[in-house]
Amino acid sequence: MRVGFAGTPEFAAVALQALLEAGFTVPLVLTQPDRPAGRGMKLSPSPVKQLALSRGIAVSQPRSLRLDGRWPEEAACGREALEAAGCDVLVVAAYGLILPAWVLTHPRLGCLNIHASLLPRWRGAAPIHRAIEAGDERTGIAIMQMDEGLDTGAVITAETQPIGPQDTTASLHDRLAAQGGRLIVSVLQRAAQGQPLAAQPQPAQGVCYAHKIEKGEAHIDWRLPADQLERRVRAFDPFPGASFACRGEVVKVWQARVLPGVGAEPGTVVQAEAGTVVVACGSGALALETVQRPGGRRMPVQAWLHALEQGGAALRGECLTGA
Template structure:
């Protein structure tokens, strides 16, 4: 098929790569414009733009797909279908309806649960045991279109947003490649989403990342894993030179008691409002991620320490 592809982050690259390997013609790849990245904040292309350029695929990075010139350029591609994966813009009806067969989105949740921007993180933070990825025909509403295909993925007790992201990206790539022939042949059944069970995955805000040890340990553990690796839930560790910010990147809930924020042993077991969490992987400000054992060899944290 002749496809238009719209996506921006690493999650999208897995799908684009699979489409190329399956022999589909990518008429053009659309991505968000280059943005400041890294310590130097130099403008760098998105992962999708970088992949497309490396593979000789035409790329456009419009500031807005509502620009009449962009709409006309998109229509002129003569695409059979558009595949949209975490593009980062709301697409107008003129764009959605331009391809011959329509536009199809890969969304990383089991709709109608977790419509919106951060479904992977919110699923972990809510304690969901299963999630998935779905192929949805796009409409003007936010993730409201009918579903054509589903792949389910279980969420394990040590899953982070990062590990779940990678599994869902792989599932998404397999699912769209398997579904496109049915779309082309008119054999893909479209199931309207249920009216019940709608939830919204709001964008992660920086202020959410600070840990509150007074919360139940189960919630603290889910928050740590749901915000790992980015932006990273954090706390303050007291040192001789003052408090230092430390990100908690992996944890596990344990049944233990103590005053919230108190370190209960010499292996980073931290008391919460109910129960405790054991920190398994952390990152001190200005340093790289480390497993707890390595971190403690360089900076021991004694039992009784009160974390901020």
């Protein structure tokens, strides 16, 4: 079986690696154009492109695949590459481009998407983040037969994954990436043996949309309940990082613990001694445990508190604001 692959970030690279290790022939990889990254903002290839090139796989990077869109010449090059590859199926994982109808129907078995949620919950761009933020106790991987809707296709198979009370987007991402790679290999092995890929339409109930994470969401609003803020701290790790302003600095919070209410104005530091910083919230309070100052590394909150105390004024009683 000839398996085309479309994906961009590390989540997709894990799936591509699984396909290659399982022995599938991958004649073509589609991935996003190189993007500026790092302090020097140099153009950097995606994790999927790096893996593909290391394995000698042809790579195509059109900015669009819509033949009637803004970049028709690039779309035409993408179509030429797909036609030349002769793929039986196109596996899609966090590609980042909308696939037009001609792509969806081009391979013999269509396009199969590795989606990091239990569809129809959390369709869209940020299913891992939103599941943690919402307090879901479980999520999973769905292998979907793609159609022209946004994550609306019929589901071939799905497998759950528990969300632990300490899970961050980073930790859950890694487990789901491995799970997605294993599931897509299983599905394609069945297809290679001639077994039909029976798919079930998604139910109409329970649809949620996982909006893309915006930097502005990371600003901590201390008027919100402490348990909601704690989930956001974990959901926004590693990006964009929940943050607040303190003495002219933007401080990121990477780990926090929920405490009972303390009867103070939201944002007020009610405890700042013995290596503990507790901040009042709309309901309950947050005990900050791991933070990061601008340009620095993650540190225990006691190290941050010690640095502030060396500056003179005590932190207790101050009112923190969103960054």
